[in-house]
Amino acid sequence: MxxxxxxxxxxxxxxxxxxxxxxxxxxxxxxxxxxxxxxxxxxxxxxxxxxxxxxxxxxxxxxxxxxxxxxxxxxxxxxxxxTHNTVLLDHQDRPLRPCILTFDQRSSEQCHQITARWGNQVQRQARNSVTPLWTWPQLLWVKDNEPEVWSRVKRILF
CATH class of the missing domain: 3.30.420.40 (ATPase, nucleotide binding domain)
Structure with missing residues (x-):
């Protein structure tokens, strides 16, 4: 056929x-x-x-x-x-938590931390400011606020 x-x-x-x-x-x-x-x-x-x-x-x-x-x-x-929807998977490839969407603002503090430490370098290379829609601050938020989830992450889907 x-x-x-x-x-x-x-x-x-x-x-x-x-x-x-x-x-x-x-x-x-x-x-x-x-x-x-x-x-x-x-x-x-x-x-x-x-x-x-x-x-x-x-x-x-x-x-x-x-x-x-x-x-x-x-x-x-x-x-x-x-875009920018990250799924955290366990060792059996099952989602560990709901996906934080691009509209979510909870990682604002992590954005400030990233900017304080690497802001100039990020700005030069990405030609953009760090915002909560980025995967990086979202992952840091989970690491900082849900360590029990973070410790079980085996794969990250972008």
Whole structure:
């Protein structure tokens, strides 16, 4: 069976959108699934990475069924996602905690610490100031505030 289709999925800040495109680039099927965002404290914004996986799996099954195709007909898979979302995994590759999203401001103090110590070097090399949306201060926040989680981190997904 020839591979004539593209599966593309966008894991956005509030939902997953998945489409099947034919060889001409026309949309053959589409599906979306929302996932919740938690705001546990002022300035904090989190999502459960398992919700992303569930939404991706659900929308993929739906578009495949709607298009009437099987996996062996997919020539290409394209994925995009919101940036600067870090997932901390344990030794069994399971998420250890909700993901701190780019909109989260809890790592402001860690930004000040980084800037005080390495600010000029960061500014020269990154051509940008350290902000809470960066992965570096988010990781420092977890290390400083959730040492029991930090001690169990085996892999970090960016």
């Amino acid at each position: 020839s591979k004539l289709y593209i599966l593309a999925s966008d894991l956005g800040s509030g939902s997953c959108k998945t489409v099947i495109l034919n060889h001409s680039g026309q949309v053959v099927a589409s599906a979306g699934a929302e996932y919740p965002t938690a705001y546990p404290y002022p300035g904090w914004v989190e999502q459960n990475p398992d919700d992303w996986y569930t939404a991706f799996a659900q929308t993929t099954r739906r578009v495949m069924a709607e298009a009437g195709i099987t996996a062996d007909q997919i020539a290409l898979v394209g994925l995009v996602a919101v």
